[in-house]
Amino acid sequence: MTDSFQSIEDLAEGNDAEQKTKGRETVQQKLKTKETEIKVKEVEKEIEEKAKSQGLPYINLVGFPISPEALSKVSEEESRRLKAVCFFYDGDSFRLGAAERNNAAAEAVEKISQELHCQGRMYLISENSLKAAQKLYKILPKPREIVRGVKVSEEELNKYSESFDSFKELQDVIARTDVSQIVSMILAAAVKSRSSDIHIEGEEKDIKVRLRIDGVLHDAAILEKNIWPKVISRMKLLAKVKINIDDRPQDGRFAIIMKERKIDIRASFLPTAYGESVVMRLLDSAKENISFSDLGLWDKAYHELKHQIERPNGMIITTGPTGSGKTTTLYSILLKLNKPETKIITIEDPIEYQLTGVNQSQVGDNYTFAKGLRSIVRQDPDIIMVGEIRDLETAEIAIQAALTGHLVLSTIHTNDASGTIPRLLSMGVKPFLLAPALNAMIGQRLIRRICEKCKQEAPLTEEQKRKVGEIIASLNEENRRKFDIANAKFYKGKGCEACQELGYKGRVGIYEIMAMDAEIEKLIQAGKVSEFDIQRVAAQRGMLTMAQDGILKAMQGITTVDEVLRVAE
Structure with missing residues (x-):
């Protein structure tokens, strides 16, 4: 056991x-x-x-x-x-x-x-x-069918677009519309009127809706104060931002996807004294990029810029305030230069439109223009587009790229072409590097085109004649022959259904093209250069200013003298 x-x-x-x-x-x-x-x-x-x-x-x-x-x-x-x-x-x-x-x-x-x-x-x-x-x-x-707050469909947009012929009828249509559909109605009016931005602003007694059409804001409707909470909640749901936050800024986005186009909408919410202000920017993928030949450049300016963009290296800078068409100009240049044997890389904020055959990148929280540019130069590009030069680091890398065999395109915020050089020098760029790197500077603005459907002759007033005379007084003899003011005819738009009674439809650029030459290079090397000195040298050489280019377009019946004076005076 x-x-x-x-x-x-x-x-x-x-x-x-x-x-x-x-x-x-x-x-x-x-x-x-x-x-x-x-x-x-x-x-x-x-x-x-x-x-x-x-x-x-x-x-x-x-x-x-x-x-x-x-x-x-x-x-x-x-x-x-x-x-x-x-x-x-x-x-x-x-x-x-x-x-x-x-x-x-x-x-x-x-x-x-x-x-x-x-x-x-x-x-x-x-x-x-x-x-x-x-x-x-x-x-x-x-995947399951759930209610996601709000959405705007193509069918809904088309249905509301049929409710009115002009954005000016929006007020009457909104009065007959259920509160839940007001946002869709406003979007439909914006799309139909080719608006670039929608502004909805809280005031003491009511809410104002305005549309920016061809660069100019127009009153579109007034909303009652008591419906504002529902309207803004609907917009916040669309833009995917927090509904319960109204004491600090928020940014969101959404898109309206249609059969043949996509409209990206970026929404900004800002607290104000009378409630939040909302601005929605519409980026329409169906909007065609303008070809280089359709920019609206005249004779000498066209051939000068064409010569500069065909150079294999150097830097071309467009300048002007926000909304002056700088990105459109750069895109048109890229489209002209985009060939199978050419590698083009961009860094943008944001990417506004997709360009076939171009490598486009977008800045982010930890991906700045400077960081992106450093990486781009290692990608063996022929042409580089930098959305904006904002600081010394970006400027220095762009200039170095321009000096080492790349064509660099970029933008900067100044009033005109002559302000580009002083602006870069004030950032800290060395004059001996800037002078050989710069090829050309483009000053520009956008002005409204007269509607072709309702264009009619409109003689100038005495005040307009005086101002036009002042603008063309500094022209050299070669350019003066283009301005036969004594026999010129001027026009305006009466207003019709095609232009929504505005008299204008579409926009065109006015430009000043300033190419580098030995005299301007000497001014840069001296280190003490003013906008006035550069402007004087360029004018002696025959450069048309933006205002002069605008008057020339008014004489051609493209725009009005009032529009030129509004934008470029």
């Missing part, structure tokens, strides 16, 4: 043997895990090298925070077929990680780009990354 029991010593020996066996197994497991980790790292390194050789960016998605919104852009079924996942989406762009670079993955990027109306980029990932990302489909919320 005693044989059936183990002694304490036997039990202890058995435990020791078991512990040793478990210890050996633990060590073996750790070794195996370590070997697996090393193999995974080696594979990731191989994929990274492969990505470099194929000219693609690489990413390891293991542990990467992929949002449900991004993951859902490619279905699980499609993900397994393509061996790819969408791992990033922010409304402006998306990124697709593919285990193989093939036509199917490239077509998927193109298809998603068209569906979402935004730019996409392919990354190379490992099979391990792909499997890790695909596991997330199991916890992806199932």
